[in-house]
Amino acid sequence: MRISTTISRTLMVIAVVSGATSPATAASAVVRSGDTIQLGDSVFRLDGIDAPEVDQLCIDDHADSWNCGVEAREQLTRLIGGRSVRCDDLGPDKPLKTRRIGICTVDGDKMSLNQQVARAGFAVSADPAAKYRGKDDIAAARETLSGLWKGCFVAPGEFRTDKKDGVLLGASCRADRDREIRAALFPDAPAMPPGCSIKGKFAVRARVTGNIGIYHLQGCPSYPATTEPDRWFCSEDDARAAGFRRAFNCRAPKGK
Known part of the structure; x- marks a missing residue:
């Protein structure tokens, strides 16, 4: 009995030290953005990907401006489809400690939401140290011109920091329209997205x-x-x- 108890305690210590993930209870999800959901009182950002901010604009394949941030949020809502979601908690998010990082899966799906969003073309790669490394899925979406990649956009991280001279991404970026494209991606007076006042x-x-x-x-x-x-x-x-x-x-x- 003493040997068994000692082994049990040792395994518990190893789990804590190694930062083992803790699965969250499956719950109904509230979609906050294209890569962020809320389960009860916990908010999870999908590990390994970075989706457009809700107020971010992109250029489509017809050279028209569109609210890709709202569309990314709607895309994630459709993927969930009102079903329960379970998230493996990977710890606090660096930009906001009250928010968590997670690999989240809808009940009944084998593929995580992280991977589905990447494959749909509505995200770029995030932290290289992320547990889910979506480079292959994102590369595949870029190759097939899925989602954002058929148009022209800037990485969400560059949009957040107002980096107007950042790299333009997507198949519809034109060097001869560079100034006009950047003006559309960073408008002087952006319109208010629904529910974001x-x-x-x-x-x-x-x-x-x-x-x-x-x-x-x-x-x-x-x-x-x-x-x-x-x-x-x-x-x-x-x-x-x-x-x-x-x-x-x-x-x-x-x-x-």
Whole structure:
């Protein structure tokens, strides 16, 4: 009995030290963006991929601007199809410690949502150290011109940092229309996506607190004055994950 107990305790210590994943209970999912879902009180970002932000614009194969961020969110919603989702918890997300990294699977599916989103062409590769390494699936989507790849876009990470001179991706990027394409991908006054009313502005003064911008909530004195936001966010968590802080004239909502 003592030997058995010692072995059992040793295995528990090894599991903790090795950072073994802990599966989350299957639950109904609320889709927050093309690579982020909420299960109960836990928010998971899909490991290994980076999908467009909800307010991000892309160019389609007819040279027209379209809200690829909203479409990516809808794509993930369709993949889930109202079924329960289970996520293996891989630990906290670096940009936002309250958010988790996960490999998530819909009940009844053999392929993870991470892989399905990559194969559908609605994401680029994220952290090279990710457990799910989607390079092959993303390369296949690029080869078949699936999803984003049939048009022209910038990587979500470059969109988040307002890198207007970043690399253009996709089959429809034209060197002779470079200036027009970049103007469409980074409009001066982007339209508000459905359900995303928080305004974000890039600001040098925000760097004092380690941020790249400031966000304004409805009801804040600064909200009406922010007539041309650079970004739109659906939640404060989304804004904080993107590197924005709340405007100092905004009172914290109850419970925050």
